[in-house]
Structures are given as C-alpha cells and as structure tokens.
Amino acid sequence: MAAPTAIENPGAEQAWRWLQPVAQASSLQEVLSGLRWLMPLLDTLPDTVFFLKDHEGRYLAVNKTLTDRLGVKDRSALLGRRSGEVFPDEFGHQYEAQDERVASDGETVWEQLELHLYPNRQAGWCLTHKLPLRDATGRVEGLVGISRDLQSTPNRHPMHQRLASAAEHLRKHHTQALNVSHLADMVGLSVAQFERQFRKVYELSPRQMHTQARIQAATQWLAQPLSVAQVAQHCGYTDHSAFARQFRATVGMTPSQYRELQRRGRMAMRAAARDAQLRQQAQAPQRPLPAQAATSANPLHNHGGTGYWAD
Structure with missing residues (x-):
C-alpha cells in the first residue's frame, strides 16, 4: 500500500503517523491485521473520525469517534455497511459518491472542508482526507480516511x-x-x-x-x-x-x-418541547380549588361533587 503523506493538522498528522507502518502492507487483509493493534490508539482521538473501507465503500474498520457520532454502541454494527446505510439520506449519498471517486477512480480527497451535522443536530466544521489503498500491482483495493474537527477557537500559536x-x-x-x-x-x-x-x-x-x-x-x-x-x-x-x-x-x-432538513428539525424540536410540557403537566401534583373558587367555578359543587384543577 502507498504510504499517506504527512499533513500539517496536528491531530490528523498524528493519525497518519500511526498509520505509516500499516500503509506499507501489500494487501487490504494485511492492513486490517495491522489495525488490530493500532485501533486502540485511533480510539483516543475524540475529534478525529477514522475509517477503512473496501472497494465497494463498505466499512471494514472504524474508530470509536465514528460510532459515538452515529450513536452506535458497538462498531460491529457498522462493519460491512455503506455510508448510505448509516447516515441520513442527504449525507449518505454524498459520502458514497465521494467514496466512489476514490475507490474506483483513484482520486484523492485532501483537506476537503465540510460541514457535518452531529446527532444532537449541532453543526461542526471538519477537514476530510481520503486516500485510495492500492495493492502491489497498483489496483485500488479500498480507501482509508479521516475527518478531523476544526477547533472552535484558534490554537495558542504565537502568531x-x-x-x-x-x-x-x-x-x-x-x-x-x-x-x-x-x-x-x-x-x-x-x-x-x-x-x-x-x-x-x-x-x-x-x-x-x-x-x-x-x-x-x-x-x-x-x-x-x-x-x-x-x-x-x-x-x-x-x-x-x-x-x-x-x-x-x-x-x-x-x-x-x-x-428542508432545517424545517424538519425545527418541527421535531417543537414537537419534543410540546411532549415535554405535556409530561410535566401530567406529573404535576393536583390540588383542590379554594372553597370560594370551587363554589363558583365548579358546576358539580351544588350536586355534592368535588372539583379539582392542576397547575
């Protein structure tokens, strides 16, 4: 496999550095074998998503950050599946098209600025890198990639x-x-x-x-x-x-x-707020009306009934 080139982004550069030995493998199976000891290190990068895919764009390996972002407890739930099967349609199809260009055409995606939407519907900016993985004959067997979150505030560089x-x-x-x-x-x-x-x-x-x-x-x-x-x-x-x-x-x-995604998101948030309010009202303790108010407001009072109201 051709080794990835180093990049300036600190977290992404660290990930590529760890991947250098694995990238020297001559087949995709050798890459997977090398990742068995490397994955615990890649799991320590909370702001960096790592993934390895086969020629068809199916996940072969992912780090914990990706499973967390997708709300998946076990990474095995992602293995063998394509992006379109685990991401919302609006994003999944785009990611699959990008994978196709890398795996089929040998294209490199380098420092692609992207806006991602996370499960909590918060938007986050990242830089994505994808490289084709080739065997000894030059045939593309799969792809490897990382997406690293951009810092919300600049680093403490002297400049x-x-x-x-x-x-x-x-x-x-x-x-x-x-x-x-x-x-x-x-x-x-x-x-x-x-x-x-x-x-x-x-x-x-x-x-x-x-x-x-x-x-x-x-x-x-x-x-x-x-x-x-x-x-x-x-x-x-x-x-x-x-x-x-x-x-x-x-x-x-x-x-x-x-x-349209924004509109659906606002509707879902309003529905969730209404549900929360109804649950709160249902759980609120009931208390009797004051005697005078109950006499005037409750039509059952004069028939021996008892009227109640809730906050």
Whole structure:
C-alpha cells in the first residue's frame, strides 16, 4: 500500500503517523491485521473520525469517534455497511459518491472542508482526507480516511494575535472577493508567509476560511423566506449555480435540501418541547380549588361533587 503523506493538522498528522507502518502492507487483509493493534490508539482521538473501507465503500474498520457520532454502541454494527446505510439520506449519498471517486477512480480527497451535522443536530466544521489503498500491482483495493474537527477557537500559536485582525476582516467581509495580498499587507507579511502562518494558526487556508464564512452565513440565511438565488447574493456569490455547487461540496446536500432538513428539525424540536410540557403537566401534583373558587367555578359543587384543577 502507498504510504499517506504527512499533513500539517496536528491531530490528523498524528493519525497518519500511526498509520505509516500499516500503509506499507501489500494487501487490504494485511492492513486490517495491522489495525488490530493500532485501533486502540485511533480510539483516543475524540475529534478525529477514522475509517477503512473496501472497494465497494463498505466499512471494514472504524474508530470509536465514528460510532459515538452515529450513536452506535458497538462498531460491529457498522462493519460491512455503506455510508448510505448509516447516515441520513442527504449525507449518505454524498459520502458514497465521494467514496466512489476514490475507490474506483483513484482520486484523492485532501483537506476537503465540510460541514457535518452531529446527532444532537449541532453543526461542526471538519477537514476530510481520503486516500485510495492500492495493492502491489497498483489496483485500488479500498480507501482509508479521516475527518478531523476544526477547533472552535484558534490554537495558542504565537502568531495568533498578529493574524487575528486579518482573520476577523476576512470573516466580516466574506461577501467580498477574497484578496489574500491585502490581508497579508494588513499584518506586514508576504503572501507566502501569511498563507503558511495562517494555516498553522487556524488549520485552514485563507480561501477555506472565506468559504467557511460564506457557507456558515448561507445556513443562517436559508432559515429566512428567501429564494436560493437571494441567499447566494447575500453571501457574496454572483453566480447562483456556483453557490449551489460550493454548498453541496461543503455540506453534502443542496441548499434546498438543507432548508428542508432545517424545517424538519425545527418541527421535531417543537414537537419534543410540546411532549415535554405535556409530561410535566401530567406529573404535576393536583390540588383542590379554594372553597370560594370551587363554589363558583365548579358546576358539580351544588350536586355534592368535588372539583379539582392542576397547575
């Protein structure tokens, strides 16, 4: 198997480093054998999903982080199944199409910025990497991949304070075209220095952060009664189709599908809130009406009945 290349992301780099010996195997079965001792280490990465799949996109190995994200107690429940069988349709089909490009065409997915929805319906940004695994003859036998969560706050890199103003400007003005040269000038660095230091601090390139800011804004605008074309304009896209392609590549579904998912999520949350309120009311202790109120309010009072009310 061809060994993966090292990457700058600390957690992802650690995972690839652990995988180096396994990646030297000459067959998929040898990779699986090597993972038996490596999996306990991969299970210690709570912000990194790891998976190994065969040529058909079926899971052969997964770490604990993926089972936790899917709400599965035993990883064996995922083995032999495809993404479309374990993820919601909107995401599963997209992941399967991505797997197909890697396993069938030998394509590499590298630092793909993606917005994932977790079981608690909270959205989280991550970088996904997928590599084809080839046997000694060069035939693709499967694929290996990781998806690592991006930090919600920048790491404690010494350049953070210097770059913060540029990052804030980029996010605030995401509707404008990206001008890396201007951002570099803001902090007194060359373009090459700026891009290198920016990636170390934020785990993203300036272009990836620009895309992230636009798509994040789009998920909020899609909750409003606007057409998809209007949402695209609000996020700085002059081409509606370009926005739709970027949104689907990042989120795994079309803007319209995401809007429908939002709508269903809001309905489910309202239904859950109503159910909780009804359960609370049903469990609340009952107490008798005050005598005067019971006499005037309860029509059974004059017939010897007893009237009650609940909070």
